[in-house]
Amino acid sequence: VTAEIAFGEVLRRHRKDRGLSQERLAQVTRLDRTFISLLERGLRQPSLTTLLRFAEALGVPASELVRDVEAMLRDSSPESPD
Amino acid sequence: VTAEIAFGEVLRRHRKDRGLSQERLAQVTRLDRTFISLLERGLRQPSLTTLLRFAEALGVPASELVRDVEAMLRDSSPESPD
Numbered sequence: 001v002t003a004e005i006a007f008g009e010v011l012r013r014h015r016k017d018r019g020l021s022q023e024r025l026a027q028v029t030r031l032d033r034t035f036i037s038l039l040e041r042g043l044r045q046p047s048l049t050t051l052l053r054f055a056e057a058l059g060v061p062a063s064e065l066v067r068d069v070e071a072m073l074r075d076s077s078p079e080s081p082d
Numbered sequence: 083v084t085a086e087i088a089f090g091e092v093l094r095r096h097r098k099d100r101g102l103s104q105e106r107l108a109q110v111t112r113l114d115r116t117f118i119s120l121l122e123r124g125l126r127q128p129s130l131t132t133l134l135r136f137a138e139a140l141g142v143p144a145s146e147l148v149r150d151v152e153a154m155l156r157d158s159s160p161e162s163p164d
Contacts, residue, residue, distance in 0.1 A: 046130050047128070048148070049085050051130065052085055061152055062148050063148040063152055066130070066148045067143070067145035069130070
């Protein structure tokens with residue numbers, strides 16, 4: 001799992017938890033719906049300010065979105081537990 | 083305070099806490115030292131993967147870096163506490 005794939009899954013999960021369509025999330029964040037679709041498919045990655053915009057729109061701290069990403073990366077990684 | 087300015091201060095603080103020069107952090111992260119300098123001055127912003135590279139190099143979760151940024155933005159913001 002790459003960071004992009006992990007973020008895409010985290011974004012989709014939080015969006016659906018709030019019952020928002022990609023279209024609606026695009027309106028709230030004033031981001032392009034195509035960009036959101038690319039992000040959810042792991043084909044783009046967010047900048048810090050994009051992270052903060054999603055966080056505000058989803059009512060969840062950006063740090064929590066990043067924590068979810070890190071958890072997914074950790075779970076999928078065979079690296080040492082250090 | 084913008085997100086860029088906040089991140090720059092957070093990055094500089096964590097880097098100095100570890101006793102690393104910009105040069106050394108650049109080597110460890112394999113990022114350009116000029117880019118790191120621009121980030122610390124709030125003139126660029128990191129992507130998610132750049133955040134994760136700094137986190138690994140600094141031995142601190144990326145979510146903690148973002149949490150520090152959010153705390154700085156909150157402290158500097160006169161917005162409603164909602």
